[in-house]
Amino acid sequence: MTTSTNAIEALANREYQYGFVTEVEADTLPRGLNEDVIRMISAKKNEPSFMLEWRLKAYRYWAKMEQSEGEPKWANVTYPPIDYQNIIYYSAPKSKPKLNSLDEVDPEVLRTFEKLGIPLEEQKLLTGVAVDAVFDSVSVATTFKEKLAELGIIFCAFSEAVHNHPDLVQKYLGSVVPYTDNFFAALNAAVFSDGSFCYIPKGVRCPMELSTYFRINAADTGQFERTLIIADEGSTVSYLEGCTAPMRDTNQLHAAVVELIAHDDATIKYSTIQNWYPGDKEGKGGIYNFVTKRGKCLGRNSHISWTQVETGSAITWKYPSCLLQGDNSVGEFYSVALTNNYQQADTGTKMIHIGKNTRSTIVAKGISAGHGQNTYRGMVKILKGATGARNYTQCDSLLLGDKCGAHTFPYIEVKNATARMEHEASTTKIGEDQIFYCNQRGISKEDAVNLIVNGFCKKVFRELPMEFAVEAQKLLSVSLEGSVG
Amino acid sequence: MLEITNLHVKAGGREILKGVDLRVKAGEVHSIMGPNGSGKSTLAQVLAGRETYEVTAGKVTYQGRSLLEMAPEERACEGLFMAFQYPVEIPGVGNTYFLKAALNAIRKARGLEELDAMDFLTLAKEKMTRLEVDDRLLTRSVNEGFSGGEKKRNEIFQMAVLEPTLAILDETDSGLDIDALRIVAAGVNSLRSPERAILVVTHYQRLLNYIVPDFVHVLVDGRIVKSGGKELALELEARGYAWVEAEARAAAPATA
Ligand SMILES: Nc1ncnc2c1ncn2[C@@H]1O[C@H](COP(=O)(O)OP(=O)(O)OP(=O)(O)O)[C@@H](O)[C@H]1O
Numbered sequence: 001m002t003t004s005t006n007a008i009e010a011l012a013n014r015e016y017q018y019g020f021v022t023e024v025e026a027d028t029l030p031r032g033l034n035e036d037v038i039r040m041i042s043a044k045k046n047e048p049s050f051m052l053e054w055r056l057k058a059y060r061y062w063a064k065m066e067q068s069e070g071e072p073k074w075a076n077v078t079y080p081p082i083d084y085q086n087i088i089y090y091s092a093p094k095s096k097p098k099l100n101s102l103d104e105v106d107p108e109v110l111r112t113f114e115k116l117g118i119p120l121e122e123q124k125l126l127t128g129v130a131v132d133a134v135f136d137s138v139s140v141a142t143t144f145k146e147k148l149a150e151l152g153i154i155f156c157a158f159s160e161a162v163h164n165h166p167d168l169v170q171k172y173l174g175s176v177v178p179y180t181d182n183f184f185a186a187l188n189a190a191v192f193s194d195g196s197f198c199y200i201p202k203g204v205r206c207p208m209e210l211s212t213y214f215r216i217n218a219a220d221t222g223q224f225e226r227t228l229i230i231a232d233e234g235s236t237v238s239y240l241e242g243c244t245a246p247m248r249d250t251n252q253l254h255a256a257v258v259e260l261i262a263h264d265d266a267t268i269k270y271s272t273i274q275n276w277y278p279g280d281k282e283g284k285g286g287i288y289n290f291v292t293k294r295g296k297c298l299g300r301n302s303h304i305s306w307t308q309v310e311t312g313s314a315i316t317w318k319y320p321s322c323l324l325q326g327d328n329s330v331g332e333f334y335s336v337a338l339t340n341n342y343q344q345a346d347t348g349t350k351m352i353h354i355g356k357n358t359r360s361t362i363v364a365k366g367i368s369a370g371h372g373q374n375t376y377r378g379m380v381k382i383l384k385g386a387t388g389a390r391n392y393t394q395c396d397s398l399l400l401g402d403k404c405g406a407h408t409f410p411y412i413e414v415k416n417a418t419a420r421m422e423h424e425a426s427t428t429k430i431g432e433d434q435i436f437y438c439n440q441r442g443i444s445k446e447d448a449v450n451l452i453v454n455g456f457c458k459k460v461f462r463e464l465p466m467e468f469a470v471e472a473q474k475l476l477s478v479s480l481e482g483s484v485g
Numbered sequence: 486m487l488e489i490t491n492l493h494v495k496a497g498g499r500e501i502l503k504g505v506d507l508r509v510k511a512g513e514v515h516s517i518m519g520p521n522g523s524g525k526s527t528l529a530q531v532l533a534g535r536e537t538y539e540v541t542a543g544k545v546t547y548q549g550r551s552l553l554e555m556a557p558e559e560r561a562c563e564g565l566f567m568a569f570q571y572p573v574e575i576p577g578v579g580n581t582y583f584l585k586a587a588l589n590a591i592r593k594a595r596g597l598e599e600l601d602a603m604d605f606l607t608l609a610k611e612k613m614t615r616l617e618v619d620d621r622l623l624t625r626s627v628n629e630g631f632s633g634g635e636k637k638r639n640e641i642f643q644m645a646v647l648e649p650t651l652a653i654l655d656e657t658d659s660g661l662d663i664d665a666l667r668i669v670a671a672g673v674n675s676l677r678s679p680e681r682a683i684l685v686v687t688h689y690q691r692l693l694n695y696i697v698p699d700f701v702h703v704l705v706d707g708r709i710v711k712s713g714g715k716e717l718a719l720e721l722e723a724r725g726y727a728w729v730e731a732e733a734r735a736a737a738p739a740t741a
């Protein structure tokens with residue numbers, strides 16, 4: 001055996017570095033789900049009645065679904081049945097955070113974020129990035145709030161927005177992803193406990209990256225957050241979310257909803273670096289990441305761009321989509337999804353062209369290693385009124401090894417003959433010749449694989465905000481450890 | 486510098502090299518010629534450490550160390566460079582980025598400080614000008630969409646930047662136009678020094694007018710059947726390989 005394969009094996013045994021657990025006293029609801037649990041969550045959040053009513057409607061819808069068809073079955077993933085009565089739906093660190101002062105936050109929680117590389121003291125943060133930190137079911141801190149408020153930007157915990165901006169919440173909540181959308185969206189609407197809220201007023205260009213960092217800590221709890229971003233006329237915002245979770249033998253459910261609304265001439269760029277615990281090398285444990293993300297390009301010339309780097313989770317089920325309603329609106333989806341060991345991902349996008357001259361771009365890069373299964377599922381729909389619509393889809397798969405799989409399901413539905421569609425797809429194996437070529441130039445096997453994989457993902461990485469592109473590259477290389485040998 | 490003794494190599498279940506012996510001293514240029522399929526690339530690739538070839542017998546020492554026990558990247562870091570007969574494309578990886586990664590991997594292995602982007606670019610530009618490499622090749626992905634000749638020239642450009650101790654050129658002249666051939670040869674010649682050695686695999690005597698070898702070897706059916714000085718190349722050019730093969734057959738022990 002060569003020294004390089006030894007080195008790779010050593011690295012492969014390195015653990016998921018975010019897998020630690022924080023000891024913190026928590027306020028936790030008993031396991032299980034019923035109307036009382038919904039009422040308790042709403043009461044804990046001291047919510048206005050419109051919220052409770054909405055939650056209850058969602059719950060009843062979900063309960064009916066659960067009795068009938070249950071979870072969606074069409075995804076190309078397999079997992080044992082989830083016992084929804086065995087999940088804890090609310091857990092929050094006990095020392096009640098007062099949202100304007102970090103002094104009130106449990107120091108253990110602060111230390112957790114520090115350890116994750118997200119210090120919450122403003123002076124320590126990356127300049128130009130405001131962070132909302134969500135720990136289990138609640139937002140524990142939001143930075144740079146005052147500075148953003150000077151421009152009229154609202155960036156706060158969802159639960160806070162419910163109190164301080166109920167009109168905005170009521171107007172937009174569920175307007176893009178109604179609770180009837182799907183099983184997990186209904187569940188989320190019923191039980192979500194926090195998340196981020198963001199409003200950019202007319203004509204304002206948000207001067208810093210907004211970001212939310214999600215951390216699951218408590219065992220046996222589900223995480224159900226909800227993010228709502230509204231970009232008013234002519235405004236621009238770039239938003240990034242990151243996430244990690246402890247290593248546990250049992251699977252944990254994460255069912256989030258993200259809604260974006262872009263008015264006339266507004267631009268929203270939404271980037272995700274998803275690094276939930278993926279389970280161990282045998283496929284034990286890990287997060288079930290069942291997420292509904294959708295943006296509505298409501299106004300003329302509006303623009304929504306999704307960029308995602310999905311490396312974590314045992315199972316990912318996620319289709320960040322765009323409803324291109326406004327004339328000349330633009331939707332984009334750039335995705336890197338990596339599955340290693342026994343991870344499964346079924347991810348892609350939907351681009352629904354409604355308005356005239358709407359354009360969409362899809363660039364999906366799937367990487368499979370180990371026994372990983374990677375599915376791209378995409379839908380491009382050109383409705384009758386969408387004269388002059390255009391779509392470009394590029395969908396590439398890269399295989400490392402021969403036990404993994406790549407699958408693609410592109411659906412196209414065109415109801416307007418003026419539409420122009422372009423579709424490119426490829427599946428390649430990482431070449432032994434490519435690796436040898438790198439080796440011959442002095443580059444180790446492991447670095448060679450990283451180099452080749454990063455080259456493969458380049459079109460997506462260059463869409464990420466600078467600070468995070470480097471992060472994403474590193475994450476990819478850590479996630480790939482042990483996949484060559 | 487390089488000592489190959491009784492090297493036997495198998496690939497795809499077939500024996501391809503059947504006992505190759507070759508000694509290359511520092512400062513020398515050796516040329517290996519031979520018919521298609523005789524095993525020239527196999528020899529080059531085995532020296533570079535390609536794992537698809539199985540060494541079944543023999544020994545190779547390089548600078549006093551057993552070459553066959555070293556990983557391919559280790560060999561590269563020890564100064565062994567092979568210009569590929571078929572350079573490989575790596576989509577999405579910038580040519581300069583790749584070369585900088587290579588140079589720094591080698592420097593690191595030697596305990597040298599890594600070059601930053603600025604210093605690297607200065608070095609690369611200098612070599613490019615010398616080898617008349619088109620600027621545009623720098624920003625493109627490694628070999629992707631390069632013409633045959635551009636690929637070969639890129640190999641020599643990489644060699645110039647990495648400054649190997651032992652350079653193995655596998656048919657670098659094939660696919661080059663006449664001007665390019667002269668430029669590439671000049672690039673190779675500028676590398677010639679008493680500390681370095683070069684192994685040139687070629688089909689054409691023409692290249693050897695520019696890169697004048699100290700020794701020429703003829704590889705036929707996995708064996709070096711004839712060695713000589715630079716005149717041997719001229720003779721091969723004039724007469725082909727048949728007579729060498731016949732000579733070899735006559736000289737071989739009648740075992741088969
Ligand atoms: N991986 C392999 N599996 C099976 N056969 C192989 C493999 N590699 C090389 N060969 C065979 O070994 C023989 C020698 O190949 P090699 O590429 O070394 O020849 P060469 O002398 O470089 O020829 P050319 O002048 O055409 O480049 C050929 O018959 C070739 O088909």
Ligand SMILES: [Mg+2]
Pocket residue numbers: 525526527570655656
């Ligand atoms: Mg050859």
